[in-house]
Amino acid sequence: xxxxxxxxxxxxxxxxxxxKIECRSLDFQATTMFWYRQFPKQxxxxxxxxxxxxxxxxxxGVEKDKFLINxxxxxxxxxxxxxxxxxxxSFYICSPVHNHQETQYxxxxxxxxxx
Amino acid sequence: xxxxxxxxxxxxxxxxxxxxxxxxxxxxxxQSFFWYRQYSGKSPELIMSIYSNGDKEDGxxxxxxxxxSQYVSLLIRDSQPSDSATYxxxxxxxxxxxxxxxxxxxKLSVKP
Numbered sequence: 568x569x570x571x572x573x574x575x576x577x578x579x580x581x582x583x584x585x586x587k588i589e590c591r592s593l594d595f596q597a598t599t600m601f602w603y604r605q606f607p608k609q610x611x612x613x614x615x616x617x618x619x620x621x622x623x624x625x626x627x628g629v630e631k632d633k634f635l636i637n638x639x640x641x642x643x644x645x646x647x648x649x650x651x652x653x654x655x656x657s658f659y660i661c662s663p664v665h666n667h668q669e670t671q672y673x674x675x676x677x678x679x680x681x682x
Numbered sequence: 683x684x685x686x687x688x689x690x691x692x693x694x695x696x697x698x699x700x701x702x703x704x705x706x707x708x709x710x711x712x713q714s715f716f717w718y719r720q721y722s723g724k725s726p727e728l729i730m731s732i733y734s735n736g737d738k739e740d741g742x743x744x745x746x747x748x749x750x751s752q753y754v755s756l757l758i759r760d761s762q763p764s765d766s767a768t769y770x771x772x773x774x775x776x777x778x779x780x781x782x783x784x785x786x787x788x789k790l791s792v793k794p
Contacts, residue, residue, distance in 0.1 A: 601781070610770065610786040611726070660725045670716070671772075671782055676725040 570594045571663055573674035580651055581682055588646045588677045590661030596641035597663030601671070602634075604657040611660065617644060651681040684709045686773050688785035696793050701758040703788050705771030708752070714774040715747055716782065717756045719767045726770055730756065761792045 570593040580586050590600065599618050603611045615636055617623035623636040635647040644663070648655055661674040685708040695701045703717075714733050718726035732738045732745040732754065744757040754773075758765055768789045772782040 610784045613781065616781065658725075670728060670731055672728060673725040678723070 569663070569672040571661065571672055571674040573661055573677050575677060576675060577678045579680045579682065582652055583650055585647055585649045586651055586679060588659055590644045590663065590674050592642050592663035595665050597665060598641065599664040600638050600644040601662040601664065602636060602646050603660045603662065605660065606657050648679065651679070653681045655679065656681045684775055684783050686771055686783050686785040688771050688788045690786055691789040692791050693788055694791045694793060695761050697761060697763060699761050701761045701765065701790055701792070703756040703769050703790065705754045705785055706752055707773045709775055710752065712773050712775050715754045716772040717745060718770040718772060720770055720787065721767045763792045763794050766790055766792045
């Protein structure tokens, strides 16, 4: 399977601060990046889809100005949670995909706790 | 609205038994089907993928697909305590590359 890293693995921050999460595909070039979040005892929910070099497409109910996605290279994408609030506390997981792959692999996830 | 349904469980089986996990999906246009295992606090890891009707075996795991019934299952033979996890069924409806719809998962507990 694909090797995907995420950093940080866990972050605690104060309400109102911004948090940046990095996702790297280590052994392939990711033309597409999916960002998910998962609340406790819930399933994975797609937040947004980004293609390298273009703007991300956000799912309904996800604020694009709050969750900033940058996919500037084929191996790195970042998700920035701006002005985080306690309700943003969740498990954020990236999933880089190569054009020719059908199988979807996931990063190890970032657990965000906003106090 | 495209949906993927799973029994949330928990499903409890004794060690060495066969665990049977089921999933139904709503759209007949579905292209590909996946089973992921998710341990508590971890991200999902792929176990099996299946694309055509019938059975697909990989070690102790067998995925079964019946497109007419819109049903996909995962059998785990000789269940081990280390198999205790939440199993997510995911369906690709053929939209954007890799865009999966996930079920809520079935929690499996294998008792020693």
